Amino acid sequence: MRAETVIPCLPCRHLDDVLPFYQALGFEVSYRQERPNPYAAVRRGGIELHFFGVPEFDPAESMGNVIVAVDDTEELHAPFAAGLRAAYGKVPASGIPRMTRPRRMQGTAGGFMVVDPGGNWVRITRRKPDEPTPEEGRLARAVAAAARQADSHGHDAAGIRVLENGLARHADAPAVQRLPALVYLAELRLRTGDREAAAALLSEVDALELTEDERQSVAKDLATAAELAADLRS
Numbered sequence: 001m002r003a004e005t006v007i008p009c010l011p012c013r014h015l016d017d018v019l020p021f022y023q024a025l026g027f028e029v030s031y032r033q034e035r036p037n038p039y040a041a042v043r044r045g046g047i048e049l050h051f052f053g054v055p056e057f058d059p060a061e062s063m064g065n066v067i068v069a070v071d072d073t074e075e076l077h078a079p080f081a082a083g084l085r086a087a088y089g090k091v092p093a094s095g096i097p098r099m100t101r102p103r104r105m106q107g108t109a110g111g112f113m114v115v116d117p118g119g120n121w122v123r124i125t126r127r128k129p130d131e132p133t134p135e136e137g138r139l140a141r142a143v144a145a146a147a148r149q150a151d152s153h154g155h156d157a158a159g160i161r162v163l164e165n166g167l168a169r170h171a172d173a174p175a176v177q178r179l180p181a182l183v184y185l186a187e188l189r190l191r192t193g194d195r196e197a198a199a200a201l202l203s204e205v206d207a208l209e210l211t212e213d214e215r216q217s218v219a220k221d222l223a224t225a226a227e228l229a230a231d232l233r234s
Contacts, residue, residue: 007041009050010064012118013057015040021097021117022049024087025080051118059096062119069127073102073111076124080114090231094191100151101224103184104130104144113151123152137177142166143184150188160188175208180221182208186228195232202229 012018015038019029027042027049038053047068070076080099084091092098097117102124104110111125132140142162150159163185167178186201205225215222 005048007048007050008064008066009052010066010116010118010120011054011057011062012051012116012120013053013055013059014038015051015053017059017117018051020087024083025114026083049122057118059117059119064118064120065123066120067123067125069109069125070111071127073124073126077102077112090234093187093231094193101187103147103151104132104140105152106141106145106148108148108152110144110147136180137170137173139166139170139173139177139181142170143181146181146184146188150191156188156192160185160192163188175210176214176218179205179208179210179218183221183225183228187224190228190231198228199232202232 015032015034019032019040019042022042022044023029025044027044027047029040030043030048031039031041033039039050041048041050043049049066068076077099081091084099093100096115096119098113098115100113102110102112109126109129111123114122114124116122132144142165146159146162146166149155149162163181167181167185170177182201182205186198186205189195189201190198202225210218
């Protein structure tokens with residue numbers, strides 16, 4: 001007996017706004033029509049999304065949301081990011097469309113967000129929660145709280161406040177614990193257009209003294225810092 005299938009149907013202004021974006025993410029356009037009304041479907045593995053066109057629709061006002069639960073968000077984020085870089089020259093991090101990086105998020109299982117050109121949020125979430133460990137210190141919880149505000153809710157300014165307050169409150173935290181918070185704060189500053197503040201934070205990251213084992217433990221954050229520095233140079 002076949003299980004039920006649920007397929008979200010999302011709005012967009014024009015089909016040609018959203019379809020190239022999803023193709024960059026590795027989706028296949030499985031159906032398209034223009035009459036009697038614009039309608040299309042895309043599929044990638046077990047993810048299927050349908051779209052309908054409304055010419056007067058404003059993507060900034062979209063309330064479309066889809067949750068995609070996966071075992072490993074990194075495995076999906078990597079090809080998504082590669083496809084966006086190939087299509088757009090970079091991974092758009094602000095505005096519409098955009099995509100965030102996989103992160104823990106306070107009160108949720110964590111993951112990353114894709115906001116498509118129709119303003120629809122595709123939330124890629126872990127099936128199992130990934131909680132900060134005691135070894136990561138209290139700043140790891142501040143990063144998760146900031147990600148809930150900035151990435152999940154789209155409130156970048158609130159995420160910045162959480163990180164700045166956390167870094168000030170835990171100013172004596174070891175360098176290896178401060179680094180992820182500084183890198184995420186630099187990302188949010190760059191996302192909001194404050195390139196000078198982002199550059200200063202990345203300089204602070206570069207000045208941190210880490211052992212080789214510590215560098216290995218924050219390798220993903222260091223890679224993110226390198227990507228942010230490259231974005232600042234472009």
